[in-house]
Amino acid sequence: MWNYRVVRKKQGEEVQYGIHEVYYENNVPWHCTKNPVAFVWYDEDNALEILEMVREGMFKPVLDYDDF
Numbered sequence: 001m002w003n004y005r006v007v008r009k010k011q012g013e014e015v016q017y018g019i020h021e022v023y024y025e026n027n028v029p030w031h032c033t034k035n036p037v038a039f040v041w042y043d044e045d046n047a048l049e050i051l052e053m054v055r056e057g058m059f060k061p062v063l064d065y066d067d068f
Contacts, residue, residue, distance in 0.1 A: 004057035
């Protein structure tokens with residue numbers, strides 16, 4: 001299973017936030033994409049589905065990149 005989540009990355013004194021694909025094992029996050037995702041879609045219905053998935057991820061707790 002996977003979904004979109006906000007992931008916090010610390011680089012020295014700087015903190016960045018991005019939307020990443022996060023993958024789960026037994027409902028526990030175990031992997032995320034190295035870089036934030038870029039969104040590409042092919043029709044309006046698909047765009048709305050992707051945006052809804054991103055919106056859902058925005059309401060979940062922020063994950064730390066270093067935890068992966």
